[in-house]
Amino acid sequence: MSGINKVILVGHLGKDPEVRHLDGGVTVASFPLATSETYNKDGKRVEQTEWHNIVLWRGLAEVASKYLQKGKLVYIEGKLRTRSFEDKEKVKKYVTEIVAENFTMLGRKSDFEQSPIAPANQSSEAKIEDEFTIDPSDESGDLPF
Amino acid sequence: MSGINKVILVGHLGKDPEVRHLDGGVTVASFPLATSETYNKDGKRVEQTEWHNIVLWRGLAEVASKYLQKGKLVYIEGKLRTRSFEDKEKVKKYVTEIVAENFTMLGRKSDFEQSPIAPANQSSEAKIEDEFTIDPSDESGDLPF
Amino acid sequence: MSGINKVILVGHLGKDPEVRHLDGGVTVASFPLATSETYNKDGKRVEQTEWHNIVLWRGLAEVASKYLQKGKLVYIEGKLRTRSFEDKEKVKKYVTEIVAENFTMLGRKSDFEQSPIAPANQSSEAKIEDEFTIDPSDESGDLPF
Amino acid sequence: MSGINKVILVGHLGKDPEVRHLDGGVTVASFPLATSETYNKDGKRVEQTEWHNIVLWRGLAEVASKYLQKGKLVYIEGKLRTRSFEDKEKVKKYVTEIVAENFTMLGRKSDFEQSPIAPANQSSEAKIEDEFTIDPSDESGDLPF
DNA sequence: TTTT
DNA sequence: TTTT
Numbered sequence: 001m002s003g004i005n006k007v008i009l010v011g012h013l014g015k016d017p018e019v020r021h022l023d024g025g026v027t028v029a030s031f032p033l034a035t036s037e038t039y040n041k042d043g044k045r046v047e048q049t050e051w052h053n054i055v056l057w058r059g060l061a062e063v064a065s066k067y068l069q070k071g072k073l074v075y076i077e078g079k080l081r082t083r084s085f086e087d088k089e090k091v092k093k094y095v096t097e098i099v100a101e102n103f104t105m106l107g108r109k110s111d112f113e114q115s116p117i118a119p120a121n122q123s124s125e126a127k128i129e130d131e132f133t134i135d136p137s138d139e140s141g142d143l144p145f
Numbered sequence: 146m147s148g149i150n151k152v153i154l155v156g157h158l159g160k161d162p163e164v165r166h167l168d169g170g171v172t173v174a175s176f177p178l179a180t181s182e183t184y185n186k187d188g189k190r191v192e193q194t195e196w197h198n199i200v201l202w203r204g205l206a207e208v209a210s211k212y213l214q215k216g217k218l219v220y221i222e223g224k225l226r227t228r229s230f231e232d233k234e235k236v237k238k239y240v241t242e243i244v245a246e247n248f249t250m251l252g253r254k255s256d257f258e259q260s261p262i263a264p265a266n267q268s269s270e271a272k273i274e275d276e277f278t279i280d281p282s283d284e285s286g287d288l289p290f
Numbered sequence: 291m292s293g294i295n296k297v298i299l300v301g302h303l304g305k306d307p308e309v310r311h312l313d314g315g316v317t318v319a320s321f322p323l324a325t326s327e328t329y330n331k332d333g334k335r336v337e338q339t340e341w342h343n344i345v346l347w348r349g350l351a352e353v354a355s356k357y358l359q360k361g362k363l364v365y366i367e368g369k370l371r372t373r374s375f376e377d378k379e380k381v382k383k384y385v386t387e388i389v390a391e392n393f394t395m396l397g398r399k400s401d402f403e404q405s406p407i408a409p410a411n412q413s414s415e416a417k418i419e420d421e422f423t424i425d426p427s428d429e430s431g432d433l434p435f
Numbered sequence: 436m437s438g439i440n441k442v443i444l445v446g447h448l449g450k451d452p453e454v455r456h457l458d459g460g461v462t463v464a465s466f467p468l469a470t471s472e473t474y475n476k477d478g479k480r481v482e483q484t485e486w487h488n489i490v491l492w493r494g495l496a497e498v499a500s501k502y503l504q505k506g507k508l509v510y511i512e513g514k515l516r517t518r519s520f521e522d523k524e525k526v527k528k529y530v531t532e533i534v535a536e537n538f539t540m541l542g543r544k545s546d547f548e549q550s551p552i553a554p555a556n557q558s559s560e561a562k563i564e565d566e567f568t569i570d571p572s573d574e575s576g577d578l579p580f
Numbered sequence: 581t582t583t584t
Numbered sequence: 585t586t587t588t
Contacts, residue, residue, distance in 0.1 A: 002250075002471055002584095006444070008439060010365060011438040011440075035438035035440040050517065052440075077151075091526075095531075104300075106363070106396060150327070155293045157585095179586040181586080182293070217586090218587080239385075249445075296512075365439055446582070447581095447583050449582045468581095473584090486582085
């Protein structure tokens with residue numbers, strides 16, 4: 001029996017993506033993402049920040065490592081996964097991560113142009129877009145009815 | 146510049162999916178979906194139903210035509226698309242549709258067993274699941290960190 | 291029986307919100323929102339823009355009229371509603387709208403500081419936030435247009 | 436600066452909700468929720484289940500404690516929150532929870548009629564609905580466990 | 581610890 | 585045109 005396990009986040013990267021290449025040639029990337037919420041408490045603006053562990057696989061990891069950097073604003077869609085691991089003292093611990101299924105960069109063209117990853121001499125064709133969507137399963141065309 | 150255009154629905158099919166095969170061999174399916182909302186008005190339970198035009202393409206259309214039928218409860222994720230067309234009197238009109246990107250059947254095994262589309266003599270291996278997820282871009286495996 | 295009818299959009303306002311005050315003192319605001327999607331077609335970047343009719347009620351309409359303007363980037367959560375109306379020629383037509391349930395402004399603090407709606411002499415206490423979330427309780431009723 | 440932190444789940448309760456009344460009179464409820472995913476691996480159906488810690492506050496906790504029980508299928512919308520606590524050995528640990536913002540029961544009327552919480556002699560007027568939506572305003576605060 |  |  002199936003269910004739904006979906007997470008939608010808009011926030012800023014706390015660090016550059018950390019990329020690893022596994023034995024089978026599979027790429028994995030991960031980074032922390034902050035989502036902040038501002039609310040009034042006794043007439044004062046309080047900001048509460050939540051940190052999320054984002055994990056991306058294969059093609060998505062490759063694209064993330066190219067385009068995402070510390071500080072960037074990003075929309076992420078994925079699913080929750082809690083896994084256990086042993087720390088250095090061999091104590092079993094749990095982490096909950098968001099396994100990304102697609103992401104979209106939000107923000108300014110200028111952010112990308114200033115970016116250290118965008119070579120200064122790139123052709124206008126190759127310009128990184130203001131906002132950039134990755135969504136492999138996309139479908140379009142004219143509807144016939 | 147990109148954005149986000151996402152729809153999430155849980156509701157019942159108003160009709161069996163209508164399937165069409167286009168010239169290029171592409172399959173398209175469509176059906177109406179009802180999402181009902183119940184609320185209290187002056188102490189009485191009022192039900193308000195919203196009807197949605199669901200459209201599915203290619204592989205998703207094929208699976209929908211096999212497993213979905215009038216009355217079934219389904220979770221649908223997709224995007225909004227408004228398109229124009231001419232009616233019989235050549236008047237330009239607009240419709241807003243939900244182009245499905247994946248779906249999950251919700252409900253009971255018994256619903257599927259009673260189903261006219263489930264042949265009585267199928268092996269237990271091929272039994273249609275109580276709930277059934279279609280999500281091509283899915284990714285899993287053990288995380289290496 | 292209930293269902294789920296949820297829409298999530300991130301896009302730019304096509305116009306300033308249009309605000310109306312109904313007879314009962316209820317405020318309604320509406321504006322078009324564009325969500326753009328960029329994809330590759332035969333090696334070329336193609337941008338496809340979808341336009342959505344956003345409707346906001348009461349408190350949410352008030353806040354929208356204060357903070358949202360043409361061109362701003364906004365996250366909107368709401369539900370789909372299709373309603374019929376008669377055009378000038380008394381022909382029955384249908385529109386599908388997104389009735390907003392909450393929204394969050396995305397973008398730059400500088401956008402807000404430059405804003406014509408932000409008086410230059412406001413105290414720092416009242417400064418409009420870089421991004422700003424509104425999340426009141428849901429609202430419904432008959433749409434007056 | 437704000438962001439978006441949203442979780443959407445459809446799954447079954449692993450246990451009855453556990454309800455606590457805090458000193459200030461605030462009610463908190465919590466329960467584990469299972470979301471299962473079925474996929475093909477080498478021609479075999481594999482089921483992977485993810486467990487989520489659901490937390491509900493105040494009015495939402497009250498309604499959950501009345502209507503939700505072990506085994507029920509439910510749609511939950513909420514936000515992620517990771518908090519730290521000390522275990523019995525005074526070791527600092529972290530848990531990630533979903534703080535529910537609203538929920539909808541999915542499933543069959545018969546489920547509710549069989550329910551031990553539905554007194555046999557209630558009038559048909561008071562019958563618990565097949566599916567039932569709760570959508571109060573958001574709630575937050577420090578979790579007491 | 582759910583569900584099929 | 586669904587479902588309860």
